[in-house]
Amino acid sequence: MDSSNDEALDIIITNVVATFRVRCHLNLRTIALEGNNVIYKPDCGKVLMKLRKPKITASIWSSGKIICTGATSEDDAKLGARRLARVLQKLGFRVRFSAFKVVNVLAVCSMPFSIALIDFTMNNRPIASYEPELHPAATYRIKHIKATVQVFSTGSITVTGPNVQTVATAVEQVYPLLFECRKPLRK
Amino acid sequence: MSASVTRCPGCGSSNIVDDDLYCQAQRVCVDCGSVVSEGVLTEDWTGHTEISYSRTTAVARKPCLNLIKGLQRVKAICRILRVNNEIEKHSQTYYTQAYQHEAFIRVSLQKKEVLAGCCVLVSCRLLNWPITMGTISCLLDADPVVVGAVYQEMIKILNIKAPVFIINDVMEAHSQEYKISSLHVPEELAENSRDLTKRAVALVELAADTWIVTGRHPTPIMMASIYLSWQSLKPNKHRLKLTLDKFCQMAKVNKLKPAMKRIAEMKEVLCKLGREIPWVREEVTPDNVMQQVEDILNYRFALLRRALRTHEETLQAESEASGEDSLPEEAASSQVSEHGEQNSNAPTAEEYELNAKSAQRPRDGNDDPHTEPEGNTGGGESQAPAPNWGKRVLFAPPCVVHPKRRRVERPECKDVTGDEEISDSEIDSYIRTPREAREFAQTQKMLSESEKT
Numbered sequence: 001m002d003s004s005n006d007e008a009l010d011i012i013i014t015n016v017v018a019t020f021r022v023r024c025h026l027n028l029r030t031i032a033l034e035g036n037n038v039i040y041k042p043d044c045g046k047v048l049m050k051l052r053k054p055k056i057t058a059s060i061w062s063s064g065k066i067i068c069t070g071a072t073s074e075d076d077a078k079l080g081a082r083r084l085a086r087v088l089q090k091l092g093f094r095v096r097f098s099a100f101k102v103v104n105v106l107a108v109c110s111m112p113f114s115i116a117l118i119d120f121t122m123n124n125r126p127i128a129s130y131e132p133e134l135h136p137a138a139t140y141r142i143k144h145i146k147a148t149v150q151v152f153s154t155g156s157i158t159v160t161g162p163n164v165q166t167v168a169t170a171v172e173q174v175y176p177l178l179f180e181c182r183k184p185l186r187k
Numbered sequence: 188m189s190a191s192v193t194r195c196p197g198c199g200s201s202n203i204v205d206d207d208l209y210c211q212a213q214r215v216c217v218d219c220g221s222v223v224s225e226g227v228l229t230e231d232w233t234g235h236t237e238i239s240y241s242r243t244t245a246v247a248r249k250p251c252l253n254l255i256k257g258l259q260r261v262k263a264i265c266r267i268l269r270v271n272n273e274i275e276k277h278s279q280t281y282y283t284q285a286y287q288h289e290a291f292i293r294v295s296l297q298k299k300e301v302l303a304g305c306c307v308l309v310s311c312r313l314l315n316w317p318i319t320m321g322t323i324s325c326l327l328d329a330d331p332v333v334v335g336a337v338y339q340e341m342i343k344i345l346n347i348k349a350p351v352f353i354i355n356d357v358m359e360a361h362s363q364e365y366k367i368s369s370l371h372v373p374e375e376l377a378e379n380s381r382d383l384t385k386r387a388v389a390l391v392e393l394a395a396d397t398w399i400v401t402g403r404h405p406t407p408i409m410m411a412s413i414y415l416s417w418q419s420l421k422p423n424k425h426r427l428k429l430t431l432d433k434f435c436q437m438a439k440v441n442k443l444k445p446a447m448k449r450i451a452e453m454k455e456v457l458c459k460l461g462r463e464i465p466w467v468r469e470e471v472t473p474d475n476v477m478q479q480v481e482d483i484l485n486y487r488f489a490l491l492r493r494a495l496r497t498h499e500e501t502l503q504a505e506s507e508a509s510g511e512d513s514l515p516e517e518a519a520s521s522q523v524s525e526h527g528e529q530n531s532n533a534p535t536a537e538e539y540e541l542n543a544k545s546a547q548r549p550r551d552g553n554d555d556p557h558t559e560p561e562g563n564t565g566g567g568e569s570q571a572p573a574p575n576w577g578k579r580v581l582f583a584p585p586c587v588v589h590p591k592r593r594r595v596e597r598p599e600c601k602d603v604t605g606d607e608e609i610s611d612s613e614i615d616s617y618i619r620t621p622r623e624a625r626e627f628a629q630t631q632k633m634l635s636e637s638e639k640t
Binding site for chain 2: 091
């Protein structure tokens with residue numbers, strides 16, 4: 001079936017979430033005072049720092065754990081994380097960049113056909129579930145690779161998974177199922 | 188307790204009896220009364236598992252009061268909805284199972300009530316008595332989002348394969364809510380509920396075939412189809428002028444905002460089909476399409492086929508005119524094959540009827556069907572190969588036909604490896620100079636002081 005599909009599908013990664021540790025206690029007040037582009041949130045106990053390049057938002061906790069969101073690739077996320085660690089180092093903390101891990105990847109993909117969601121759900125129960133009263137998309141959870149695919153009737157799908165490879169595998173796995181439901185609803 | 192001690196160490200007699208002091212086992216010499224040996228008063232703590240108070244003091248295990256109340260609530264909900272006994276029994280079984288699962292045993296009583304509603308909902312779905320989640324949320328006076336979350340968790344825990352929600356089944360129940368029989372409104376605005384439902388179901392089926400239903404919330408679609416069917420059953424000026432607002436007030440239902448958009452979408456589809464009717468000479472617009480709705484619904488399959496054929500011919504003509512290759516043909520023919528028909532050589536009974544009827548009506552001798560080019564197919568073809576496939580086909584989900592503007596693609600930095608050198612100057616831009624920091628601190632101080640005063 002792949003050989004008959006001449007157009008390649010564009011999987012666009014829109015968000016990569018990664019965490020890492022700096023192995024030292026951080027004084028959030030100091031960061032808020034001396035850092036540019038920071039927002040201090042004392043009620044949540046964290047500081048938000050936004051980098052310009054790559055466009056990343058980081059949540060920094062005083063324990064030294066940091067979560068970076070907004071990157072568009074895994075390498076981008078790593079670069080942003082390292083930049084962030086350098087900034088903290090310059091602010092005077094004894095940081096050691098460690099335990100970098102990409103936690104979540106969100107990608108979107110667009111099929112060139114509409115998908116009949118009711119047919120798709122009935123063909124793939126119980127892995128697929130569709131409740132039009134709650135959410136316009138059908139959810140397809142692939143347990144063994146821990147990926148979730150949300151299928152919209154317009155043919156767009158969003159895929160979330162723990163890394164980029166999983167996301168690609170998920171798209172490959174779900175494409176044939178979508179292809180067979182591409183006819184419009186008919187009795 | 189060893190029985191080997193037979194002599195009292197005090198007086199030497201062998202007359203020793205077991206004489207317990209309350210719960211302490213003791214062996215006493217009868218002659219002199221001294222205690223020869225005694226047992227331990229309490230057990231050593233050997234780290235036994237905790238036994239709950241209810242287990243140590245209960246005589247027999249009583250059923251949980253909240254479970255009983257919950258089952259009564261399930262019964263009450265079933266009685267309100269007037270479902271049959273089997274559904275009631277199933278709901279109670281599911282409720283008992285779910286209640287005792289660890290995911291639900293410790294949740295709040297409010298959530299347990301929502302769980303009761305969800306059990307009724309799933310039993311109704313399994314036994315072909317469809318109700319919407321909105322009905323359950325109304326009954327329980329709960330947030331639909333919470334109801335949805337509890338429902339999905341319950342399905343996962345109990346491993347139930349609930350059938351998918353089909354809007355046609357719920358249509359009848361929904362239309363009962365509208366109070367527009369002759370008992371409630373004046374005669375000229377009244378409608379028989381059976382006719383209304385029948386036409387509304389046909390409209391909903393048509394909407395489902397033309398991508399209006401998939402992925403959308405069902406209740407506004409049902410409201411739109413009832414409104415349109417009410418208008419079309421007697422399309423006089425009075426009814427056509429009445430807005431959705433006034434209609435909902437009259438029928439004593441709450442108006443839903445998305446219903447307005449659905450009405451517009453459905454009218455567009457009806458216009459597209461209305462143009463294919465052979466005996467209609469004038470231009471079909473959303474304003475005058477209501478008169479044609481009865482014919483459109485009666486012959487909708489034939490009209491759909493005609494519309495698609497016309498669209499295909501239009502695309503072919505355009506591509507020939509602009510001298511392009513057969514890309515649009517492929518799309519159009521795939522549309523035709525999607526509808527599962529053979530190659531338009533065998534007109535069905537409906538088509539015969541249509542043609543016969545058109546022969547009866549007065550004609551000016553013009554044989555061609557109304558071939559107006561659909562949508563804006565012309566503009567896209569001359570540009571890049573696949574501008575928007577949604578504009579090429581006749582019926583597509585409305586979000587594809589009117590896509591949101593894509594945000595500007597960021598220039599891909601493809602050569603990022605993650606381990607590059609980071610220059611100092613770049614990092615310095617993220618740190619305030621000492622002077623800036625001092626000024627910032629001062630400003631903060633001044634602001635907080637002025638807030639206090």
